Amino acid sequence: MPRPCRESYGDQKPPYSYISLTAMAIWSSPDKMLPLADIYRFISDRFPYYRRNTQRWQNSLRHNLSFNDCFVKIPRRPDRPGKGAYWTLHPAALDMFENGSLLRRRKRFKLLKSDKDRLENELAALASLNRFVVNPPPPPQIVQTPPQTSEPPPRPKRPFDIESLISPEPEKQPPPPPPPPPPPPVRPPLYYIPPPSHNPQPPYYSYTFRFGPTLTAV
Template identity: 80%
Template structure:
C-alpha cells in the first residue's frame, strides 16, 4: 500500500475518495479494523486538508461507511472498552484496491441482494439482547 504523507499534498485536497481514505485507514491497522474515531484520526494526521470543515467531510465519510457494501460494521466485544463499533473492509471487496492503487476504483462493490439481507439480519441480532450470536475474535 502506498503511504501518502502530509508533505505530498499539503493543504490541497488529496485525489482520494472517502472510500479510499477509509480503506487506507483500515489497512494501516494491525487488526484491519478501526473504530470511526481512529479512521478520522488517520485521515487528519496524514492529510492536513481534512483538518478544516471536519463536520462536513465526517458526515460524508459516515454516509459512505453505512451505505457502501464494501464496509462491514463489527460490534465491539465486551472485553474491548470504548465507544462504537469497528469498521472493516468486506473480504470480497479486498481486490477493489489491488496493486495498492487508491486513486481509482473499478465498478462499485455491491453485495448480492440475498447476502445484504443476511448481513442486515445478523447485525440486528448482534445489536439485540440475543446472546447466541458469536462475536468476532481479534487476531
C-alpha cells in the first residue's frame, strides 16, 4: 500500500478519515500496534495540517478508536514500560478498505455481539495476567509463636489495711506430708485349729486347710 509523503498535501487537510489515518499509523509499526501517543505522533509527522488544533482532532480520533469495532485495545505488556495500552486492527478488518486503498472504505466494520463479548473477556483475562506478572502476590508469612515461659505462681492476696502493710509477709507453709501407705490386706489363715472340746474323749487335733482337703489326725 503506498504511503503518502509529508509533502503530498502540505498545509492542506489530507483526504483521509480518522479511521484511515489510524490504520495507516498502526500498519507502519513493525508490531502492527501502537499506543495512542505514537498514533498522534505519526499523523503529525506525516501531515503538517494536524500540527495545529491538536486537541480538537485528537479528541475526534480518540472517539473513533473507542467506538469502532475494527480497533482493538490491547493491554501493555509487562516488558514494555510506559503509559497507556496499545491499539491494533482486528484481524477480520484487514479487508475493510477496497483494494487496500485507504481512500475507499467499503463499509463500517461491525462485530457480532457474541464475538465482541468473547474478545472483551479475553482482553480482560490478559490484563489480569499482566498485572499478576508485574505485581506478584507476596509470599505467605510464617507466624512464629514466642516460646512459652513458666510464670511464677501468683502471690496470695492480703487485705489492704494498715496492719497488712506493716506486718511481714506470711511465711510459706510447707506442703503437707504424704499420707501413710495403706496397711496390708488381712488374709485368712490357710488352716485353723478348732477350740478344745469338752468331750471326755481322748484329745485330737483337726487341721482344716482352706484351699485343700481336710486332713484329720487321731
